[in-house]
Amino acid sequence: MPPLARALAAVVAGLAWTVSLYAQGPRGVPRLSLPDAPQERPAAESPTFTVNVTRVEVSVLVHDSAGKPVTGLRASDFEILEDGVAQTMRAFIPFTHTPARLTLPEPALPPATGASPPTTIPPPVSNYFAAESRVFALILDDLHVDVRRTEVARAAARRLVAQLDPSDFLLVVTTSSTDSTGFFTRDRTYATRMIDTFTGRRLLDKTLQSKRFRGDDSENERLDHYQRLCERLRTVSLALREIAGRRKTVVLLSEGSSYGAGMSDMEVRMPTASGSGRVNAGSGSLRLMNDVLAATAGGNVAIYPLNPNGLDVPDADLIQVSGLQAPLSPGQYSEILMEARQAREMTRDLAALTGGVSLVDTNDALGGIDRVLQDASTHYVLAYEPERPLKANESRQIDVRVKRPGVRVLARRGYRAAGAPPAPPLKVPGSVSPRLRSLLAGVLAEDTLPMRVEAVPVARTGKDTTMAVIVEIDGTRIGQRTSNGIIELEQGLLTVNESGKAANGTRRMLTLRPTDPQWAVLAASSLRSAWAVDLPPGRHQLRVAALQAGSGRAGSVYLDVIVPKDPKWPAGLLVASRFLSMVPTPFIDPRLGRWTDMAPTPTRVFPKGDVLSVTVPHDLTSGPSQARLVLPNGQTAWEGAGQPLEGTSAVRFIVPLDEAQDVSALVVTTSHGTQRLPVGIIAPER
Incomplete structure (x- = not known):
């Protein structure tokens, strides 16, 4: 095997090992609790309802004599009557919330203490389990x-x-x-x-x-x-x-x-x-x-x-x-x-x-x-389609019964034609496809294509703040080899201000033709892109969506972004991993090249022995910047000073993960204050 092929094979094997731990949970490292990745749901398990006058959806609570929820019921145990007439059930979903299974894959630190505790940087936003969340x-x-x-x-x-x-x-x-x-x-x-x-x-x-x-x-x-x-x-x-x-x-x-x-x-x-x-x-x-x-x-x-x-x-x-x-x-x-x-x-x-x-x-x-x-x-969610269409101002009675003695049923008693339609959707640029437009203008994130997104402020020009928006799409969804060997993705980005006005509408088509080793890397990791957006002071929604051609898989993530007027704005940490630098990254906004020489990542779990490149905005005239990696027992595994980046008001820390373990805290002090970032570290099995 040629040296390059052997190197790629080693990278693929390493990535597969790390991502399998990250996605499926740790093996041999029980102290670091990581969840299962969201599994793709068959269409039959999650029917799509059109909630209008032609389809009626009812959520039902069923309790026993002690007031405890009754589980395990089937569709045949329920009967729905509308105005006293039995209806044919078109959909039945028993809903049970399982917290352990729906835990998001982000390491968490205990609350900071002390007179002036450092600010804990929030985890990236994901759409994991959006369809199954409460x-x-x-x-x-x-x-x-x-x-x-x-x-x-x-x-x-x-x-x-x-x-x-x-x-x-x-x-x-x-x-x-x-x-x-x-x-x-x-x-x-x-x-x-x-x-x-x-x-x-x-x-x-x-x-x-x-x-x-x-x-x-x-x-x-x-x-x-x-x-x-x-x-x-x-x-x-x-x-x-x-x-x-x-x-x-x-x-x-x-x-x-x-x-x-x-x-x-x-x-x-x-x-x-x-x-x-x-x-x-x-x-x-x-x-x-x-x-x-x-x-x-x-x-x-x-x-x-x-x-x-x-x-x-x-x-x-x-x-x-x-x-x-x-x-x-x-x-x-x-x-x-x-x-x-x-x-x-x-x-x-x-x-x-x-x-x-x-x-x-x-x-x-x-x-x-x-x-x-x-x-x-x-609870249980039932749906049926009434035979007669609902007329204006007409009201109908709903009666839900359960064919089991000794239970109490609670459900809404009726419905009427809605007096007004929902608010008009956001004005999304016309260049995007109708499906992507609906993703960007939706009410709740969609998770058929799992994504993780982080928005990091990197610089301020005048009143505007430049945000680095890092997107990672789960490779287990898009890393399956297609018949023509091509991956086509449509990505969109949109911001919405407090007045509901949309801006920064951007669309990008990504076409990839991976080689065999690249398919393996992608299937074991993710697909990454990095955008740059300028935002004025105020509160914004940052919306990111992606649509895979062919499969129809789609995902969206909505972030809350607050840009303060104060010049001393809270800065984030732009993190890049030497180990994860091999993750496919078909697009990085050229403006971000000033702050990082590696593709940034929203990932917060890394293998032991990795090296992180962490970039933080810093006013060089205010004095030196410091960072330290703190172990769970409070001891410091590494500390160092930031190196100024030429042409920017930022410094970079090179952080080795040789001595750290479990969920450690990277504590960084700059002119913007003291912040800490949770870093999950997994050691290989011996």
Whole structure:
């Protein structure tokens, strides 16, 4: 065998060994826990639903007499009736969340401690297990939470975020503003920030408000608050239409609004088996809630209202009007009690009519969050196609039954034609294919083509920051030899600012003709590309998508990127691995050549003995830069100073991984502060 062929064979063998450990878990190194790679799902296991008036999807909870989820049921155990008529089930998915199997492949460090702990660089964003992950939306209804209950509401929201698995997707919105996490994301940073700044601003009940301010009951403002709540519920539900095959949970932190009272009447007006099958939309506040319920039905959304007021009675509010010249009359006190009851009724009925659970009448807000997670983890998703198309303003009743004694079934009770379509998709450049356009403009990432993406700020020019966007596509998907020996990939990149305006739309076609050794390398590793994007200060969504011609496999990843105005912006670490330099990299933006002489990687797991090249922005006039590799026991395995890169405001560290082990921390101190990067290191078996 020629020397070059032997060298390539050795590289292939080494890559196959490392990536097999990385993808399938460690062998002989039990201390470093790495997960299985996401497996490709047969199409039959994950049918695609078109959630509209011709196909109805229902998520169903089945509990035993002790309140525990019942698993192992089959499609034949269920019966669906619409307006009393049995329906033919078209799809059946038993959903069971398995945290251990869905753990993302990123080494994690314990939280930093000390007076000034270093910033831990977040892991790359991936779309791994997107189709099997749980989906939650958290609505912080600050317009209907009393300021005195702010901390209770924050504690419940923090409990939800703390108990989410890394693979879960979360959207957080408020009712007082358009502030939100922007999309369903696995990054908890911005969600936590929103929770920490949440403050209740609920108005006094109408009677108390009028009594305190001499006749001014703030009626218009109160109605505006109710309208905003309805708008958030409807918008979130419409966005959830595109996500199918699992329970979609909306946690509503709210004390409710008396404007929403009367939904119990809607329950009566919902058609029965002997009824007309029609209902006219009400007027005013009732019409708003009708639109909300239509949207929740179209999105198969279950609402879990959680009242931070717990079991308290309105008497506590009377403290706010103490000292009034005229005391409350018995009639006024009755009105206060009535308003409180109506607000609670609103939230209870929202749960009952959407198949959720009311967490209103309890002082255990944290226990309520536990119930939310339990229901999202074990359930069944059924779908059927009604024989008659749904007409405008028509409402139909759904009844789900289980042919097993002693069980309790919880599902939504009906559906209506949605009053409005989802928001129009993002304006994506017309040069991309329709399929890639849908990937870039979607609500949730797609994982048929597993990808990992990292965005690293490398320089600032004027007000803009240059971001290096590194993309790695799982080689086990695209490394299978094609009939013509060619790999064709269409890749797209798009950014969206806080106003929803798209920019930086870029499309690139990659055509590869690998040799035999290159096919082996690709199948054992990944395909890498590196882009450069200039972003102005502000909050952005960075969207990356890829589509493989022929196979139709597709993937997308959405990242949250915040570019601060402060010149001392938090810099990332651009990491390259000498060992992984053989990973196929058909495209690197020429502008990135100033900062790295090897292809950067979002990978954070390396073989023992590898050498890393780590580039970090640094103001050379502020003094030297330092880095050290810290072992799990706190000892330093390596330390060194950064070497300036000519023509840039950056330094480079050459970090050997000879002495490190398990998950070590690379701690780097530059003019931008002190940061640490988790580095997983696997030693070969002896």
